[in-house]
Amino acid sequence: MSQISYNPVDDENVECPYPLFAALRREAPVHYSPELGYYLVTRYEDCVAVMLNTDAFKGFGPAPIGLELAEVCPADPRRLHRPQQGLGLAMSKEGAAYRRSRRLFNAALSPEVLAALEPDIRRIVGDLIDQWIDAGTVEFIDRFASAVPARVIAVMLGYPEADWQTYRRWADSFIDAISGLVLPDGREQEVMAERAATLAFQQERVAEQWEDPESFVGRLRRIRHHDDVPSTREELASLSLSLLTGGLDTTTNLLGNAMYELASRPGHWQRLRRTPALIPNMIEEALRHEPPTTGLYRSCVADTEVGGTLIPRGAGLMVCFASGNRDEAQFPEPESFDMERDNARANISFGKGMRFCPGAPLARLEGRIAFEELTRRLADVRLSPSRNDFRHIPSLLFRRLQRLWLDVDAA
Numbered sequence: 575m576s577q578i579s580y581n582p583v584d585d586e587n588v589e590c591p592y593p594l595f596a597a598l599r600r601e602a603p604v605h606y607s608p609e610l611g612y613y614l615v616t617r618y619e620d621c622v623a624v625m626l627n628t629d630a631f632k633g634f635g636p637a638p639i640g641l642e643l644a645e646v647c648p649a650d651p652r653r654l655h656r657p658q659q660g661l662g663l664a665m666s667k668e669g670a671a672y673r674r675s676r677r678l679f680n681a682a683l684s685p686e687v688l689a690a691l692e693p694d695i696r697r698i699v700g701d702l703i704d705q706w707i708d709a710g711t712v713e714f715i716d717r718f719a720s721a722v723p724a725r726v727i728a729v730m731l732g733y734p735e736a737d738w739q740t741y742r743r744w745a746d747s748f749i750d751a752i753s754g755l756v757l758p759d760g761r762e763q764e765v766m767a768e769r770a771a772t773l774a775f776q777q778e779r780v781a782e783q784w785e786d787p788e789s790f791v792g793r794l795r796r797i798r799h800h801d802d803v804p805s806t807r808e809e810l811a812s813l814s815l816s817l818l819t820g821g822l823d824t825t826t827n828l829l830g831n832a833m834y835e836l837a838s839r840p841g842h843w844q845r846l847r848r849t850p851a852l853i854p855n856m857i858e859e860a861l862r863h864e865p866p867t868t869g870l871y872r873s874c875v876a877d878t879e880v881g882g883t884l885i886p887r888g889a890g891l892m893v894c895f896a897s898g899n900r901d902e903a904q905f906p907e908p909e910s911f912d913m914e915r916d917n918a919r920a921n922i923s924f925g926k927g928m929r930f931c932p933g934a935p936l937a938r939l940e941g942r943i944a945f946e947e948l949t950r951r952l953a954d955v956r957l958s959p960s961r962n963d964f965r966h967i968p969s970l971l972f973r974r975l976q977r978l979w980l981d982v983d984a985a
């Protein structure tokens with residue numbers, strides 16, 4: 575076990591984990607952090623090996639999500655507090671229950687569903703740009719990056735689109751609950767209250783849509799499972815919750831991080847405007863270089879060697895996407911942002927193997943349409959000189975700037 579002492583919860587490391595990760599990849603690629611109480615897996619190859627070994631490494635484990643996290647991170651019980659009772663999220667399911675959830679995800683996010691959603695995504699993106707394009711300046715996270723996925727999910731789930739700020743607030747609470755850091759005083763109670771409100775709202779929507787065959791719930795109710803047991807109301811409420819919590823902040827981070835990459839590099843915006851065909855690869859490179867999620871937890875259920883280190887049964891670990899994505903053994907010149915990188919799509923930001931993010935095609939679609947419309951309508955974007963502090967949200971798991979002020983020129 576490595577004796578190196580890096581404190582991943584230091585402000586500096588939370589703000590910018592890349593130097594820490596580079597040092598760990600070099601010196602202690604599978605590193606037990608006493609501050610966190612779990613292992614950090616930092617090399618690309620090892621991250622992939624852990625995610626593919628689903629016998630030894632479980633998702634959030636069979637226990638309810640909050641309980642599992644509290645076990646993974648016992649050092650400070652407040653650091654990962656225990657949100658309410660079990661949520662029944664897919665991430666915490668195993669075996670047959672997991673396969674049932676996965677079938678529902680695949681149906682909810684099928685290519686046909688996404689094709690039907692595309693005009694709404696373009697409408698939402700266009701409407702948001704209309705709201706600030708003439709002002710010449712915009713706070714991009716609030717006025718675009720968080721609004722797009724919240725409004726898209728609302729359309730998808732059949733919720734009132736106008737209430738998107740509420741869905742965003744609910745998703746933010748979930749994200750805070752698993753941030754891995756101590757929450758400010760009082761926030762924990764707020765998170766609990768938001769959690770209860772989210773669950774109640776979703777149960778009501780399931781009841782409301784249950785008999786309507788054209789609704790989101792009505793369509794998914796008809797999905798046949800391998801065991802022929804029909805979907806229950808609880809499963810469909812849990813599905814809605816997984817989509818809301820899995821699809822909002824992550825996509826916001828993607829849009830915000832990609833915009834920062836472009837606006838902070840002279841010439842990149844013009845290059846994309848001239849060659850919009852580069853947009854999908856630019857999205858992959860943004861996912862690699864500044865991933866929406868820094869990493870994800872796994873729990874070890876059988877003694878297993880990873881990268882020469884024995885991880886004991888019962889240990890928790892974090893697969894560090896943000897580190898694997900900058901592993902020089904996989905990506906030449908990993909620190910540079912290269913929109914034409916050949917293997918940008920080999921990034922691990924959506925996970926790998928059986929639990930690969932079922933929302934990846936939707937996130938990629940939202941990203942492509944957003945930047946197609948943004949580059950079409952904006953002749954130039956620049957970081958606003960004096961309004962940005964470039965601070966990230968305090969989280970070990972999620973990565974995005976708190977604010978991103980841009981100066982924009984309409985085309």
Ligand code: HEM
Binds near residue numbers: 634925931934
């Ligand atoms: C850029 C955006 C996104 C990123 C980076 C991302 C990342 C991830 C990752 C890494 C996982 C794998 C978890 C694991 O291995 O245990 C995951 C799972 C999941 N994602 Fe995403 N995601 C994104 C967008 C979305 C969207 C748009 C949705 C749906 C609306 C979504 C829904 C889910 C769900 C439901 C799971 C759980 C799947 C399972 O456990 O089988 N995600 N996501």
